Amino acid sequence: MSNPSAETLQPLTPDEEALVRALGQVMYVLPRTIDADMVGDRQLPLTEYTALMNLSEAPDRRLRMHELAALCYLSLSGMTRTIIRLETQGLVKRERCEEDARGWNAVLTDAGFARLEESWPSHLAAVRRRFLQHFEGHDLARLARAFRQAGAAETTD
């Protein structure tokens, strides 16, 4: 990064340029609009929804903090704070981890599960309207692969 090769410094082609600008737009706008849709509808911000969703898919509906943080692409401290918010709403509870007393499990409560079931239609509709709709006719599997690579934040600088 500090010494980019000559090759990476080729200027962008017009198509690349257009894509990069569109990416800028999407990166800024999409999270906010999807979040706004969901908050408006059921008072569940996207971050909290994501946490509940990951918990609901985990065995025994419980996950260690660092696992959950990774699944939500959140720092550990950010995750702590999110879980605290969810805990005060009764949607999640924390239990000491049995095999390692340093650790905590975040556990989805029944109320949390109910809230999730109540929220997912909003989320699904938002995602369709704001995102999927615009990719009809594209090769979704291939796109998903490219996205995953781009998201795989190799910190190998």
Add this chain to the structure above:
Amino acid sequence: MSNPSAETLQPLTPDEEALVRALGQVMYVLPRTIDADMVGDRQLPLTEYTALMNLSEAPDRRLRMHELAALCYLSLSGMTRTIIRLETQGLVKRERCEEDARGWNAVLTDAGFARLEESWPSHLAAVRRRFLQHFEGHDLARLARAFRQAGAAETTD
């Protein structure tokens, strides 16, 4: 949104599901990694870079606050704060607008322009490495079109 039609509630196909998960990842991870790349390299966060870049492309290197905010996908108050940060670094100055004394122009200074020239290789390299690289062989123009649609945040709820 509050009353999604039955049609939008079809569950996601596996491909859609994969794409949506990948999107979540990209939305969270990409802005942070690109920002981190740039900060690490030249101490210019992505938001500030974007503001300078838009100013540099504007006629006379100056733009009204609300125009700049729109171009940066930022709220007006967020823009005010960004410009203040840039102003204290001497990269931008503010001038009252002549034809409307309520308004302000943000004007790119020579120092700001120099800083931008110093930063763009980092930015370009980051964007290539983190993003474009993973879409080689794709129809970039078509993708850009889809992205722009998705980013065009119709608030028409």
Add this chain to the structure above:
DNA sequence: AACTGGTCCTTGATTGGTCAAGCAAATACT
């Protein structure tokens, strides 16, 4: 058994954004 060092999570301080309220200038109304 007592250190040493590493791991898991939380806490404190800071940052960069939002929305709502405020102020000053412009415009519209009568």
Add this chain to the structure above:
DNA sequence: AGTATTTGCTTGACCAATCAAGGACCAGTT
């Protein structure tokens, strides 16, 4: 002309994230 409304931007209060430091616990060494 004088008042009311709207517009353009800033400010204040807040919020959700970050990083860095700290506390509790585990595991390895001697």
